[in-house]
Amino acid sequence: MRQGITDGQSRLLTSWLGEFSVVQDYSWPLQDTNVLHVVTPSGEGFIVKASTTSHHIRREIAAHAGGFDGLHGRVPALRHASAASGILVTEFLPGVLVEGTPAEDDPETYRQAGALLARIHRPAGVSSTYASALTAKTRAWMDRAYGLLPESQLDSFEQALGALRPGVAQLVATHGDYQPRNWLQDNGQIKVIDFGRAEPRPWVHDLVRLSHQRFVHRPELAAAFHAGLGKAVGPAEADLWRLENLNQAIGTVVWANQVGDTAFEQTGRTMVERVLSAL
Structure with missing residues (x-):
């Protein structure tokens, strides 16, 4: 697991996704946030965001909780989240x-x-x-x-x-x-x-x-x-x-x-x- 993701966050991630591998690291060095593109053995892709200090994680969780009616496929779908642990998982959205x-x-x-x-x-x-x-x-x-x-x-x-x-x-x-x-x-x-x-x-x-x-x-x-x-x-x-x-x-x-x-x-x-x- 990437340095900076805590043991607790790593355990949560494993409980949510099971086995997975990191495809690419998109982390934000200026904001102390880890951003990873991961895939499971079945081929499902996800974006993982984790931080112990950034308020951006909580904001993103709250935004998804508000709902994005009619925008499936146009915005990432939230799959797992823990505001207390500072980690969330969204489905990978294809595109450039x-x-x-x-x-x-x-x-x-x-x-x-x-x-x-x-x-x-x-x-x-x-x-x-x-x-x-x-x-x-x-x-x-x-x-x-x-x-x-x-x-x-x-x-x-x-x-x-x-x-x-x-x-x-x-x-x-x-x-x-x-x-x-x-x-x-x-x-x-x-x-x-x-x-x-x-x-x-x-x-x-x-x-x-x-x-x-x-x-x-x-x-x-x-x-x-x-x-x-x-x-x-x-x-x-x-x-x-x-x-x-x-x-x-x-x-x-x-x-x-x-x-x-x-x-x-x-x-x-x-x-x-x-x-x-x-x-």
């Missing part, structure tokens, strides 16, 4: 990651991804505290960003936060990291994987990274995505949209710096500049 392939530049990919997201976004109630909590989290990121970003940008962030009046938030079951690195392409069909950042949030949350990465200078991809999704950000979501952008931009800078991911940190800096320019 969209990121880095020609499908990443194909509007049809984004149309399908938008349509899938519309089905993933199950209603999850309303919250009168979501916006204030996210504002507090954003200010906490700002406290940790001193020395990483110019004080003028941090001052602009504070002014922007103070001007927002997002009000009550309509929540849905969001994916949390919706972009081509978490999409599969299988004979022209798009599928979605990795619900480790899933959580009830406003629907606009799942559009932030796409808007700062794939949609920059690619209006045809944005148009295809929104056609599949069936909606676009409007005046009703404007302040929540700005708040989500502020939070994810500065959070990217601080988190990437903390884990030593210089390329992702620069992505965050570019996001900060774009967000402030738009505001």
Whole structure:
């Protein structure tokens, strides 16, 4: 068994699957999560995720518990899970990651991804505290960003936060990291994987990274995505949209710096500049 998976997790895995062999290791070194593609002697394939520290395991289990009605074969099916032990097993979903392939530049990919997201976004109630909590989290990121970003940008962030009046938030079951690195392409069909950042949030949350990465200078991809999704950000979501952008931009800078991911940190800096320019 891969180093990092505990004896207890290994015993659970054996009790669930019996004999198996590891086909490929997809582990996330920056997040202390073991991700393995395994197969049983009968040829069944599974993805195993295990960690003793990451909250992503619990989030993914909760996302699957909420159900994905009508999406069998388009999202991984959960077979076994223990939140207490920090381990889950999903059925292996065939396909090739969209990121880095020609499908990443194909509007049809984004149309399908938008349509899938519309089905993933199950209603999850309303919250009168979501916006204030996210504002507090954003200010906490700002406290940790001193020395990483110019004080003028941090001052602009504070002014922007103070001007927002997002009000009550309509929540849905969001994916949390919706972009081509978490999409599969299988004979022209798009599928979605990795619900480790899933959580009830406003629907606009799942559009932030796409808007700062794939949609920059690619209006045809944005148009295809929104056609599949069936909606676009409007005046009703404007302040929540700005708040989500502020939070994810500065959070990217601080988190990437903390884990030593210089390329992702620069992505965050570019996001900060774009967000402030738009505001």
